[in-house]
Amino acid sequence: MKRYVxxxxxxxxxxxxxxxxxxxxxxxGLLLAGLLLLAxxxxxxxxxxxxHLKYERRxxxxxxxxxxxxxxxxxxxxxxxxxRLLHQRISAP
Amino acid sequence: xxxLTAVHEPSPFAVPSRKLGIWMFIVAxxxxxxxxxFAYGYVRVANPDWTHxxxxxxxxANGIVMTVVLLTSSLTVIAxxxxxxxxxxxxxxxxxxxxxLLGTLFAALHLREWVSMxxxxxxxxxxxxxxxxxxxxxxxxxxGLHLLHVxxxxxxxxxxxLGYRRGRFDAGHLETTGLYWHFVDLVWMFVFPLIxxxxxx
Numbered sequence: 001m002k003r004y005v006x007x008x009x010x011x012x013x014x015x016x017x018x019x020x021x022x023x024x025x026x027x028x029g030l031l032l033a034g035l036l037l038l039a040x041x042x043x044x045x046x047x048x049x050x051x052h053l054k055y056e057r058r059x060x061x062x063x064x065x066x067x068x069x070x071x072x073x074x075x076x077x078x079x080x081x082x083x084r085l086l087h088q089r090i091s092a093p
Numbered sequence: 094x095x096x097l098t099a100v101h102e103p104s105p106f107a108v109p110s111r112k113l114g115i116w117m118f119i120v121a122x123x124x125x126x127x128x129x130x131f132a133y134g135y136v137r138v139a140n141p142d143w144t145h146x147x148x149x150x151x152x153x154a155n156g157i158v159m160t161v162v163l164l165t166s167s168l169t170v171i172a173x174x175x176x177x178x179x180x181x182x183x184x185x186x187x188x189x190x191x192x193x194l195l196g197t198l199f200a201a202l203h204l205r206e207w208v209s210m211x212x213x214x215x216x217x218x219x220x221x222x223x224x225x226x227x228x229x230x231x232x233x234x235x236x237g238l239h240l241l242h243v244x245x246x247x248x249x250x251x252x253x254x255l256g257y258r259r260g261r262f263d264a265g266h267l268e269t270t271g272l273y274w275h276f277v278d279l280v281w282m283f284v285f286p287l288i289x290x291x292x293x294x
Binding site for chain 2: 001004005008011012015018019022023028031032035036038039042043046047050051056057059060063064067068071072075076078079081082083085086
């Protein structure tokens with residue numbers, strides 16, 4: 001149980017860091033990168049320890065992780081269009 | 094007539110079928126939440142008039158409390174599984190009860206936030222601050238789907254706890270339910286920073 005309490009405390013500490021970083025009002029892009037990185041660390045800790053992936057067979061662990069990673073990577077194709085819309089300025093008729 | 098005999102192959106992952114099933118659900122559900130968060134990212138990038146609705150007090154403070162509550166509920170569900178695996182039935186049931194209470198508290202805090210926003214005039218397709226209405230659409234859809242998962246989780250925990258008390262379910266069932274609960278917690282680890290913190294005034 002002690003191991004899980006340590007992970008829980010680590011997760012709480014990461015949430016505190018997220019809030020402190022946000023209150024420092026960095027540029028949006030930097031804030032997004034920082035928050036995503038911290039969220040990924042939290043997800044990793046949760047998956048490995050709370051969800052016990054660390055103690056499963058490696059083949060199972062990577063099958064689960066890769067399935068999600070591939071799905072997420074495949075979703076990345078539309079960012080170009082989002083930025084195109086951001087920079088598109090159509091004047092009203 | 095030849096007799097049919099079942100062929101039992103060892104699981105390639107050494108994982109019981111029930112556990113494999115919940116993991117397959119988690120992978121699919123993770124892709125669903127990822128798609129919703131990507132859609133939120135798309136409309137946010139594409140809309141220069143994106144509004145930031147959340148002040149530190151009360152919205153972000155409420156979000157911090159919700160996060161602590163959900164993270165703590167992950168710890169209590171682990172305590173329940175460990176107690177069940179050790180054969181301590183009463184302790185397992187107490188920890189399951191604590192998890193359900195924390196899940197209900199999270200849902201109540203979430204609904205309080207929703208009510209507060211609705212009173213300010215926010216709707217899924219209306220922005221009272223004058224910017225794009227997609228702020229409300231993405232907020233209510235992402236947090237709504239997560240809230241639905243929490244409520245379903247509390248109900249499933251109650252069903253499993255009752256079955257466990259009556260001897261119908263065992264520690265394996267608790268572990269499988271715990272995996273779902275941890276996943277709901279894990280999704281919030283992305284929802285809180287991306288939906289709340291990134292939209293702070």
